[in-house]
Amino acid sequence: MGETIPIAVPRKGRPLECVLDRIAARLDVPALADDVTSTLRHEKALTKGRLDAEADVYHRLATYSTVNDPTEPEYTLLRDDRAGKPRRIVFDSVTIPLEDGNGTEIQLVGREEPFRALRTHEFALGFDSADLVLEEVVELRPEPLNRIADVNARINPVDTDVRVVTGLGDTVYHTLMATPETAPQQAPIDRDFLEGYEGPLCIEPRYERLVQAVLGTKTLDGVDFRYPTEGREEEAAIADAGLGVYLTVTGSTAREHGLVLGEQLFPSETVLLENGSEVTDAVAAVRSALTSGAPETELALPN
Numbered sequence: 001m002g003e004t005i006p007i008a009v010p011r012k013g014r015p016l017e018c019v020l021d022r023i024a025a026r027l028d029v030p031a032l033a034d035d036v037t038s039t040l041r042h043e044k045a046l047t048k049g050r051l052d053a054e055a056d057v058y059h060r061l062a063t064y065s066t067v068n069d070p071t072e073p074e075y076t077l078l079r080d081d082r083a084g085k086p087r088r089i090v091f092d093s094v095t096i097p098l099e100d101g102n103g104t105e106i107q108l109v110g111r112e113e114p115f116r117a118l119r120t121h122e123f124a125l126g127f128d129s130a131d132l133v134l135e136e137v138v139e140l141r142p143e144p145l146n147r148i149a150d151v152n153a154r155i156n157p158v159d160t161d162v163r164v165v166t167g168l169g170d171t172v173y174h175t176l177m178a179t180p181e182t183a184p185q186q187a188p189i190d191r192d193f194l195e196g197y198e199g200p201l202c203i204e205p206r207y208e209r210l211v212q213a214v215l216g217t218k219t220l221d222g223v224d225f226r227y228p229t230e231g232r233e234e235e236a237a238i239a240d241a242g243l244g245v246y247l248t249v250t251g252s253t254a255r256e257h258g259l260v261l262g263e264q265l266f267p268s269e270t271v272l273l274e275n276g277s278e279v280t281d282a283v284a285a286v287r288s289a290l291t292s293g294a295p296e297t298e299l300a301l302p303n
Helices: 013-027 030-047 057-064 114-119 131-134 191-195 205-215 234-241 252-256 281-291
Strands: 004-010 074-079 087-097 107-110 125-129 162-167 172-178 199-200 221-225 243-248 260-269 270-275
Touching: 004 013, 004 087, 004 114, 004 281, 013 030, 013 087, 013 107, 013 125, 013 270, 013 281, 030 087, 057 074, 057 087, 114 125, 114 162, 114 270, 125 281, 131 162, 131 205, 131 260, 131 270, 162 281, 172 205, 172 234, 191 260, 199 234, 205 260, 221 252, 234 243, 234 252, 243 252, 243 260, 252 270, 270 281
Parallel strands: 004 107, 004 125, 199 221, 199 243
Antiparallel strands: 074 087, 087 107, 125 270, 162 270, 172 243, 172 260
């Protein structure tokens, strides 16, 4: 009987879909990935009220989950953070044979905070947003952080044994944006502009440490962080402040608020994480299976 290697993954959303795409490509299970993705997209539409449910949430949960076959996906219920706290169906677990000749299996296990589960040594491998690594363990320094490849160098080994292995390429950027009145005339809105800027910078409160790490503490001398009020759109709040940082894919909504897009500061990307103190030969084999082929990002794989 081979070993089963548990891997912590997000329970829903874009990061989980990216993980499923990687698993489908590396382990040849596209039908499984499509099944989980379509189920969760359907449930998201129900939770947001875009579709009407034909059965209650408990009946749907029983229909989706296959409890007597670990190779079929299971789901669970969480309270959504929307008004009324509706129950939302999210991913729980599934087991996938690795077909390595040793009987090794991987078990994807849904977690609200995969990175923290690795930090507490519950898992050797996991997937989560690079943002969380920056928010929790990356040291703040005067100089800016430019690439995911630089993240590991700023993790204090006393704080955690977890390191970034590789990014998955689902890149959305934290982007500088400003009103035309605040933006420099005929010059880019970038770190150089920020170094000479004094005034408000609007960000989400949870991103304060991330922004400090990415921009560097020296760049932020004279900058006063502002936060959107509850219920206020981030881009609208940035327009009020004159300058801000926001995650954006296309920038179309930013332009609706009269904002000019500046430098892409740092990719908000799903990454494969590893707790080095928990690595065994079987874990290393699984990591290799999940990272084989050309890397999708600029991040260099560790030796």
